[in-house]
């Protein structure tokens with residue numbers, strides 16, 4: 001029985017984080033500026049998204065591979081917190097000041113929640129992706145070919 005399969009055959013083993021030598025060719029851009037504009041975090045030129053929230057495979061202007069992007073649930077969490085704060089605050093103020101019937105609340109806050117959520121998702125995802133690129137955030141990986149034992153730490157699961 002052959003059990004010589006190695007973990008390096010696992011899919012995603014070849015994934016690379018953005019190279020630190022990028023700064024030699026591209027001056028660092030503000031993650032807020034490129035993120036809010038939904039532009040490439042490296043050159044600020046090409047579009048970041050190809051759909052409403054789906055990222056393009058790469059930058060059309062500078063060729064940056066977007067495979068490193070992993071915003072996860074981050075944008076949704078921020079949007080939930082901010083929209084919740086705004087809508088609940090406005091609903092409380094309106095209720096205390098005017099005591100309107102419940103249908104007024106429905107008519108006001110349901111559309112506002114939808115508009116704010118959908119409007120904020122793209123720029124927030126853009127900013128988080130730009131910050132991930134800016135800070136080179138990625139999953140922890142072992143250095144290939146160093147030969148050294150990885151330092152034992154509390155995060156060493158699996």
Ligand SMILES: [Zn+2]
Pocket residue numbers: 040041042043044045046059060061062063064
């Ligand atoms: Zn680019």
